[in-house]
Amino acid sequence: MAKICFGIDIGGTTVKIGVLSMEGKFLDKWEITTRTEENGKYILGDIADSLKKYVADKGIDMADVVGAGMGVPGPIKDDGTVLKCANLGWGVFNCAKELSDLLGVPVKAGNDANVAALGEQWQGGGKGHDDLVMVTLGTGVGGGIILGGEIVAGVNGAAGEIGHIHIVAPEDTIGTCGCGNHGCLEQVASATGIVKLAKRLVEETDTPTSLRDLPQITAKDVLDAAKAGDAGAESVVDKMAGYLGDALAAICAVVNPEIIVIGGGVSKAGQYLIDKIQAAFTPNAFHALRDTQFALATLGNDAGMVGAARLVLQ
Amino acid sequence: MAKICFGIDIGGTTVKIGVLSMEGKFLDKWEITTRTEENGKYILGDIADSLKKYVADKGIDMADVVGAGMGVPGPIKDDGTVLKCANLGWGVFNCAKELSDLLGVPVKAGNDANVAALGEQWQGGGKGHDDLVMVTLGTGVGGGIILGGEIVAGVNGAAGEIGHIHIVAPEDTIGTCGCGNHGCLEQVASATGIVKLAKRLVEETDTPTSLRDLPQITAKDVLDAAKAGDAGAESVVDKMAGYLGDALAAICAVVNPEIIVIGGGVSKAGQYLIDKIQAAFTPNAFHALRDTQFALATLGNDAGMVGAARLVLQ
Numbered sequence: 001m002a003k004i005c006f007g008i009d010i011g012g013t014t015v016k017i018g019v020l021s022m023e024g025k026f027l028d029k030w031e032i033t034t035r036t037e038e039n040g041k042y043i044l045g046d047i048a049d050s051l052k053k054y055v056a057d058k059g060i061d062m063a064d065v066v067g068a069g070m071g072v073p074g075p076i077k078d079d080g081t082v083l084k085c086a087n088l089g090w091g092v093f094n095c096a097k098e099l100s101d102l103l104g105v106p107v108k109a110g111n112d113a114n115v116a117a118l119g120e121q122w123q124g125g126g127k128g129h130d131d132l133v134m135v136t137l138g139t140g141v142g143g144g145i146i147l148g149g150e151i152v153a154g155v156n157g158a159a160g161e162i163g164h165i166h167i168v169a170p171e172d173t174i175g176t177c178g179c180g181n182h183g184c185l186e187q188v189a190s191a192t193g194i195v196k197l198a199k200r201l202v203e204e205t206d207t208p209t210s211l212r213d214l215p216q217i218t219a220k221d222v223l224d225a226a227k228a229g230d231a232g233a234e235s236v237v238d239k240m241a242g243y244l245g246d247a248l249a250a251i252c253a254v255v256n257p258e259i260i261v262i263g264g265g266v267s268k269a270g271q272y273l274i275d276k277i278q279a280a281f282t283p284n285a286f287h288a289l290r291d292t293q294f295a296l297a298t299l300g301n302d303a304g305m306v307g308a309a310r311l312v313l314q
Numbered sequence: 315m316a317k318i319c320f321g322i323d324i325g326g327t328t329v330k331i332g333v334l335s336m337e338g339k340f341l342d343k344w345e346i347t348t349r350t351e352e353n354g355k356y357i358l359g360d361i362a363d364s365l366k367k368y369v370a371d372k373g374i375d376m377a378d379v380v381g382a383g384m385g386v387p388g389p390i391k392d393d394g395t396v397l398k399c400a401n402l403g404w405g406v407f408n409c410a411k412e413l414s415d416l417l418g419v420p421v422k423a424g425n426d427a428n429v430a431a432l433g434e435q436w437q438g439g440g441k442g443h444d445d446l447v448m449v450t451l452g453t454g455v456g457g458g459i460i461l462g463g464e465i466v467a468g469v470n471g472a473a474g475e476i477g478h479i480h481i482v483a484p485e486d487t488i489g490t491c492g493c494g495n496h497g498c499l500e501q502v503a504s505a506t507g508i509v510k511l512a513k514r515l516v517e518e519t520d521t522p523t524s525l526r527d528l529p530q531i532t533a534k535d536v537l538d539a540a541k542a543g544d545a546g547a548e549s550v551v552d553k554m555a556g557y558l559g560d561a562l563a564a565i566c567a568v569v570n571p572e573i574i575v576i577g578g579g580v581s582k583a584g585q586y587l588i589d590k591i592q593a594a595f596t597p598n599a600f601h602a603l604r605d606t607q608f609a610l611a612t613l614g615n616d617a618g619m620v621g622a623a624r625l626v627l628q
Contacts (some may be wrong), residue, residue: 133449154570158602166598167566250479256468288472
């Protein structure tokens with residue numbers, strides 16, 4: 001039978017489990033609930049049970065399973081040691097070794113944002129490029145740096161934490177970032193940040209905007225209104241894209257990647273958003289960085305599973 | 315005889331040539347003039363002649379020469395192809411291959427700032443650390459990123475160009491950066507930048523400062539006055555260190571190194587400057603980055619030769 005591998009993406013609510021070919025194609029995928037009770041002590045056992053049942057049901061020989069990769073929502077060292085994982089209730093322990101002992105196959109683990117970046121590099125928006133920066137614009141702003149086809153994890157597992165680059169001018173900073181700082185990129189470039197900027201526009205200015213008529217504003221509302229020509233909404237997008245483009249120019253001055261891949265829920269705004277970000281990036285980027293390519297992520301919620309599988313194949 | 319290697323650091327005025335042991339200790343070093351006439355066509359030949367004469371004079375068997383590394387002042391690809399080297403008059407060609415053909419030993423080449431960073435990582439202020447960011451504060455601001463003991467060159471050879479991170483607020487930006495942009499870190503954090511900020515203080519404010527009495531102001535004057543308690547000079551250093559600390563916090567959010575090594579002429583201000591930079595870094599850095607170490611470079615002008623030698627030993 002052909003060799004296969006498992007790609008596991010552990011989130012605070014569900015664990016996504018994928019079975020992939022060596023070429024990175026899905027053979028199967030499903031989700032199980034993340035049981036975070038009792039400091040998340042059941043999570044790895046539940047994953048192992050689910051995979052063992054799958055293997056038994058399908059009549060798969062475990063000798064054909066090359067290994068399992070796993071993305072976890074927190075800082076993690078190359079050897080699989082989780083440093084802290086508040087969402088799961090996990091303290092410090094080697095999650096890769098523990099799952100490997102349960103499954104009897106090699107396991108590698110990485111930070112979920114980094115692993116998703118690796119997925120996009122292998123099979124998604126960054127396919128064909130060894131050096132890539134990925135930005136995930138969701139509730140927060142995550143990031144992943146891939147150089148030479150491998151994750152840059154950093155000595156504390158904090159490489160690619162680009163949502164916490166301190167870049168926002170005091171006049172555009174609203175409240176405190178989740179990390180405790182002020183002026184983090186995440187405060188303006190995440191879905192949450194876009195909504196905050198839009199609410200400030202509605203509540204603190206007389207700028208005409210269709211957003212004023214909405215009972216509740218979402219990031220999608222803002223981007224849709226901007227695309228439809230609403231100047232007020234566009235000013236919010238320009239501010240968000242301005243800071244993001246400037247931060248990306250700084251990131252490129254550090255690692256000079258071939259391509260920047262933009263993912264996360266906010267990236268559903270598509271090429272319109274890419275154009276806005278690129279318009280801010282280009283004038284602020286060092287001349288040798290101006291031909292950096294931009295692309296949309298293509299794997300969506302599958303990126304973590306694909307990247308996790310890649311991790312164990314490296 | 316024990317194996318040896320050559321470390322070559324090509325500058326716009328002189329070429330520094332070092333002969334090093336495999337452990338990175340100097341056995342000999344000297345300089346020759348950089349002949350930039352006729353698009354720098356004599357430079358590599360001059361280096362080869364100088365090394366061949368040395369080898370002959372010392373009775374060294376070329377079989378004991380492991381190879382030569384070379385730092386060049388411009389963007390360069392991993393295979394040794396110079397992309398542009400205005401200071402030397404060089405266009406696009408493979409300088410490593412050409413010197414290798416002349417010498418008959420393996421040659422590797424890298425950007426001079428990156429190679430100096432590798433030297434500090436191997437034998438200098440970053441010794442014992444595999445993941446390092448080096449900042450060189452001289453006439454400009456250079457940088458080098460070392461991850462896993464290897465240079466991060468970037469797809470266009472522009473990784474580590476941290477002097478051109480766009481970070482300076484419009485009110486602190488004086489004129490245009492050498493790269494054509496405005497607001498580059500180099501415009502405030504280089505020796506030139508410090509002098510510009512100090513001149514602005516003297517010419518455009520009534521702030522009492524001893525700098526006002528000097529016929530000409532150097533960066534050293536500013537740092538010495540600040541150390542001696544001159545509040546005006548200290549405000550200049552605080553501004554410079556503020557932007558530098560903020561940029562370093564952003565750089566660490568990208569690659570999360572173990573240590574930041576500060577070199578270049580301005581770094582002669584020593585621990586006083588490190589303390590100022592760190593005071594700006596810490597509040598702006600993501601919490602997982604706050605224990606990043608800071609150190610002074612220790613190799614001075616030898617860093618390029620040491621790093622070049624390291625390059626060919628990797």
